[in-house]
Amino acid sequence: MIHKISKKSLKLIYNVFIGILSLSIIIILIFEDAGNLTARDLDTVHKIDNIIWMIFVVDYFTRLIISDNKKTFIKKNIIDLIAIIPFNMIFQSLRIVESTKLFKTLKLINFLRSLRALAFFFKFQKCLNEFIKTNKFNYILQLTIVTILMGGVGMHFAEGRTLGDSIWLSFVTTTTVGYGDISPSTTAGRIIASILMLTGIGFIGTLTSTISAYFIDRKAKKVRKNFKYKVLDTIKEELDDFDSLSNEDINNICKTLIGLKNK
Numbered sequence: 001m002i003h004k005i006s007k008k009s010l011k012l013i014y015n016v017f018i019g020i021l022s023l024s025i026i027i028i029l030i031f032e033d034a035g036n037l038t039a040r041d042l043d044t045v046h047k048i049d050n051i052i053w054m055i056f057v058v059d060y061f062t063r064l065i066i067s068d069n070k071k072t073f074i075k076k077n078i079i080d081l082i083a084i085i086p087f088n089m090i091f092q093s094l095r096i097v098e099s100t101k102l103f104k105t106l107k108l109i110n111f112l113r114s115l116r117a118l119a120f121f122f123k124f125q126k127c128l129n130e131f132i133k134t135n136k137f138n139y140i141l142q143l144t145i146v147t148i149l150m151g152g153v154g155m156h157f158a159e160g161r162t163l164g165d166s167i168w169l170s171f172v173t174t175t176t177v178g179y180g181d182i183s184p185s186t187t188a189g190r191i192i193a194s195i196l197m198l199t200g201i202g203f204i205g206t207l208t209s210t211i212s213a214y215f216i217d218r219k220a221k222k223v224r225k226n227f228k229y230k231v232l233d234t235i236k237e238e239l240d241d242f243d244s245l246s247n248e249d250i251n252n253i254c255k256t257l258i259g260l261k262n263k
Contacts, residue, residue: 018059021052022083031164057084134217137210144203148174151196158188169193174200231256 067073132138152167173196
């Protein structure tokens, strides 16, 4: 039993770790697309991106090697396979061609960026699927992400800032951190910030309750499972003395087993 609990805990830690890395890649792609990073910042971002990519490569091929059926593993993990495609090397190669101002090359780069972002979004969702579905938190998460992006676009037009700074301001406001490095100065910007603050308060409250509900549900499942095993052990003890059981005892055992099966 201890081994099983330990294995589940390790799986949870693994899923959270991979989920955070996937979310980090999505954030990196957003800031890269904003196009306001300095050469030094861009270099740092690419290094982080490469480290995360190497972790995903090792993770994918380790799971592939230890899997019993390689073909089934590949079919079930298409998103993971797309995630380890070396897009950075492809982007660097295409940037050389991009300097020739070829429209098709620009379209291809944008398509690959979108494909990569989508792959990591599904990977993030896959890793934390059980958690984000607790209390229907997935809908709250999607609504919050859309609100942050829309708020960033709104700040961009209302405040006249770069898209990267606007998304950063939107994100910081929603999380209620409030660094103060950037703040809205126009009336429209303050109205958008107010909406983001209220969204952030609601999101954090929902996140807290979801975390609590998730672990309470896990504990409840564990208790139910332990109760089930105790009942089955009791039935086994009774069946060991099968000859002394009456028809009524056998009927009660059958009813108990049916009840456990339907739970």
